[in-house]
Amino acid sequence: DTGVSQDPRHKITKRGQNVTFRCDPISEHNRLYWYRQTLGQGPEFLTYFQNEAQLEKSRLLSDRFSAERPKGSFSTLEIQRTEQGDSAMYLCASSTGDSLRTQYFGPGTRLTVL
Amino acid sequence: AQSVTQLGSHVSVSEGALVLLRCNYSSSVPPYLFWYVQYPNQGLQLLLKYTTGATLVKGINGFEAEFKKSETSFHLTKPSAHMSDAAEYFCAVSDQGGYNKLIFGAGTRLAVHP
Numbered sequence: 001d002t003g004v005s006q007d008p009r010h011k012i013t014k015r016g017q018n019v020t021f022r023c024d025p026i027s028e029h030n031r032l033y034w035y036r037q038t039l040g041q042g043p044e045f046l047t048y049f050q051n052e053a054q055l056e057k058s059r060l061l062s063d064r065f066s067a068e069r070p071k072g073s074f075s076t077l078e079i080q081r082t083e084q085g086d087s088a089m090y091l092c093a094s095s096t097g098d099s100l101r102t103q104y105f106g107p108g109t110r111l112t113v114l
Numbered sequence: 115a116q117s118v119t120q121l122g123s124h125v126s127v128s129e130g131a132l133v134l135l136r137c138n139y140s141s142s143v144p145p146y147l148f149w150y151v152q153y154p155n156q157g158l159q160l161l162l163k164y165t166t167g168a169t170l171v172k173g174i175n176g177f178e179a180e181f182k183k184s185e186t187s188f189h190l191t192k193p194s195a196h197m198s199d200a201a202e203y204f205c206a207v208s209d210q211g212g213y214n215k216l217i218f219g220a221g222t223r224l225a226v227h228p
Contacts, residue, residue, distance in 0.1 A: 004157070033215060040123075042204050042218030043158070056213050091157055093216075101146060101165070101214045105157035 002026070004106035006092050012112045013082055020078045021109045025094030032075050033103060034067060036060065037089040046090075049075060050097070082113045116141045116207050120219035127226055133192040135222045137179075137205030140186065146208035147188045148216065149179055153201050161203075164188065175199070200226045 005024045013019050025032050030051050035043035046065070048056040051072040061067075064082075069075040079086055089110050093103040121136040139145055146165050150158040162173025169181040179190045188205060202223050206216040 006157075031214075035216075040220070042118075042206075042221050043216070045215040045217070048213045048215055050213075056215065093158075095214070101208055102148075102160055102163060103214075103216060104160070105150075107155075107157045110155070 004092055004094055004104055006090075006106040006109050008109060009107060010110050010112075012114065014114050015082060015084060017082055018078065018080045019082060019111065020076055021090055021111075023075045023077070023092030023094075023106060025073070025075070025092070026104055027073075028096070029094035029104075030072065030097055031095045031103075032069055033093045033095075034075070034077055035091040035093065037091055037108070038087075043091055046077075079111075082111075084113045087111055087113045116145070116209055116217050118205050118207050118217055118219035120203075120205050120222050122222055123220065124223050124225065127195045127224070129197055129226055129228055130194050133177075133190070133195045133199065133224065135190040135203050135205075135224065137188045137190065137219060138186050139188060139205070139207045141207055146214075147179075147181060148206040148208070149173065149177070149188075149190050150204045150206060150218075151201050152204065152221075158204065161190070195224075195226045197226050197228070200224055 032049040034046040037043040049069040064080045089108045091108045092106045095103045117140045148163045149161040164181045205219045
């Protein structure tokens with residue numbers, strides 16, 4: 001098994017620009033999660049996909065954020081009109097749907113908004 | 115609602131000393147509990163997890179944790195610290211509302227000195 005991969009690993013952008021991140025989960029993992037981690041804090045849940053369906057969104061996910069998983073495989077997270085407060089590590093995790101419920105995390109995308 | 119509290123944002127031990135990282139949880143249902151480790155600029159790696167059954171759980175790299183329902187605790191221990199254990203450690207509880215998102219504590223940074 002290759003692990004969860006994320007691209008890019010680092011992104012620096014100017015305030016007001018749009019950015020898009022990609023997550024490739026472990027193959028055949030039908031569950032996919034996005035989390036955000038700010039400096040000195042634990043990850044916070046953003047959104048969850050089961051196959052291609054987005055089943056839960058956190059209130060942290062403002063209308064500037066959108067996530068997709070069009071074919072139930074990879075996922076994208078887009079942030080429109082970035083703000084300095086969006087600077088964080090964005091983590092993706094995947095899991096199977098069995099009772100073990102272990103989430104495997106990717107290396108993350110570190111976003112810096114100037 | 116579920117929550118996790120990690121006591122001590124920073125813990126420092128000598129190489130060879132006992133490591134004890136504290137985690138208390140709040141959950142209205144029997145919890146699934148996890149410890150993850152994060153090295154600088156990397157994603158999270160699962161150390162160990164408790165789902166059901168034996169309350170003493172052994173993980174990777176010599177770590178173990180004990181689920182104590184009466185104390186709502188899931189403390190992480192390692193008998194003898196190694197320099198390579200220096201990292202940030204996160205305790206998490208799984209939201210069993212159907213989608214199993216993880217709710218993390220704020221993390222404990224472990225420093226190991228010679």
